[in-house]
Amino acid sequence: MDAGGVPEEIEKFLDPRDGCALLNSDLDLRDIRASVDGDADAYARLMCRYEPLIFMQMSRFTRDRRSLEELVQEVQVEVYYSLAKYRDIAPLQHWLRRIATRVGYRYWKRENRARKRREILKQEWKLPEPVAYMEPSEAGVALFGMLERLPPRDRLVLTLYYFEECDTTEIAERIGWSVGLVRVQMHRARLKLRRMLAEAGYGKDNL
């Protein structure tokens, strides 16, 4: 991240990926305490600050606008009921990301049970255009469509790995799995993805 003008002593407390604070501000802590005591306005202030982060995170789980808003709402409600359990030992945004990942994964599992994935698998999958000419949004749709064809567990680790740039330790932390399990899952998921792409004709002369 380009932290242009941010003093060095502050810059080290910023997340290089999104520039959000890695430490909770006094404002956050005050609002958290007030929210736990039942102050709805404090909760609204807190969520206003973090809603873009939650939107961004949940857009990795669905591309449908309506479902996206439902998911963001689900996260906000879960945050409200879990705030009392929040301990100020980790930055709030990490805690929010963990909740968002859990909600998103649950959504995928629900979709999987509803056999939506089978319908997706029946649809013809179009190979993306040469990546070099793609707009970021087109690339996002293409990658989403590609990972959508994998089972939820594989899709989750690869989404966090590719979209969110998380390493195995971070993925384990967010999902609540062990690092070993994440490594095994990641290996299997990558094999499946490679096989899927090879079957679709990728890896020969498309690049």
Added chain:
Amino acid sequence: MNDPLDMVRELADRARHETPPRGNVLPRTLEQLRQAESDSTQRIWRVFAACACGVALVAAIGLTWDYRSKVRDPMQTFFLSYKLPEIYS
């Protein structure tokens, strides 16, 4: 032969520059939370009312029973001890 996962990585590098979607679902959430709180208050009152009705019913049955044991039994005793001997005598 290229590794197809290189293409995936390249896609991801581009996708990360995507503008995140925006929206404002907070008012809906707050409304839902208020509704949930009001529902839970109503539920507590309903449970309380049901418990009160139950206690009142049990008390009424107990009191009736007690009344019957105190009032009717002496009557029965009265009839058995005074009237019956008179009848059969």
